[in-house]
């Protein structure tokens with residue numbers, strides 16, 4: 001029995017095969033096209049009869065990233081030829097450069113606010129999404145979005161860039177943040193695999209300190225005041241779960257010196273050297289000790305404490321952290 005993803009891949013391969021068959025008579029390289037068609041037939045045969053996604057040398061599963069980059073892949077990374085491995089590494093490095101180019105500029109000037117962020121992919125590319133957007137003709141406010149696409153690697157990073165384009169486009173049409181998120185969810189539902197979803201926090205911050213936030217199934221952002229911390233609980237499903245998702249806006253005001261901290265579960269769910277999960281409570285405690293600090297000091301304090309807890313070695317997930325402080 002084939003899985004839903006295999007069905008989708010089979011359909012895509014079938015379409016690719018039909019296009020190639022249509023092109024074979026007009027091509028001056030019919031042998032090359034014939035070989036591509038045979039590769040597709042081999043993959044389609046494996047999807048129907050079992051064995052698709054397994055390395056032909058070691059019979060282990062081929063990495064999801066490799067299959068996402070090339071659905072016809074026949075070998076796991078370990079058993080690729082040196083040339084194939086080199087080509088894959090080059091593609092990944094290019095994907096990383098493209099993704100880094102989508103991030104907001106560091107220390108970007110914001111109306112009435114200061115910002116700092118840390119964006120750390122687990123592998124070459126990340127499924128975390130972070131953006132700061134300035135709606136057209138509005139010098140008094142800005143949009144901020146942080147999200148986490150399920151899974152890791154290339155497939156997640158492609159969906160991350162899709163979210164990036166969606167929010168950038170929708171931000172220009174003057175919708176409220178809940179309607180904007182509803183619209184983005186509908187687009188994401190229509191374009192992503194049914195196995196993928198994205199938790200996300202979207203918000204609009206105004207120069208006067210007014211903030212409106214939607215939390216779609218994401219880790220609760222923390223409001224840091226001199227009097228303590230508050231969290232913004234999730235009030236809707238992650239994007240990509242159901243096309244008619246409805247989202248609720250939370251509104252509040254930050255005074256000068258107060259901050260809003262947003263993060264992905266690469267921070268809150270990091271595993272400690274001696275076991276256990278980092279957790280929201282520990283994060284709130286660290287932040288409480290730094291109320292009023294500039295945003296780069298807040299992100300630095302969080303990362304330093306995470307290193308203490310989890311060790312400074314390789315993390316197990318993409319990690320993103322954004323601090324916004326009313327100036």
Ligand SMILES: [Zn+2]
Nearest residue numbers: 055058076079
């Ligand atoms: Zn192998």
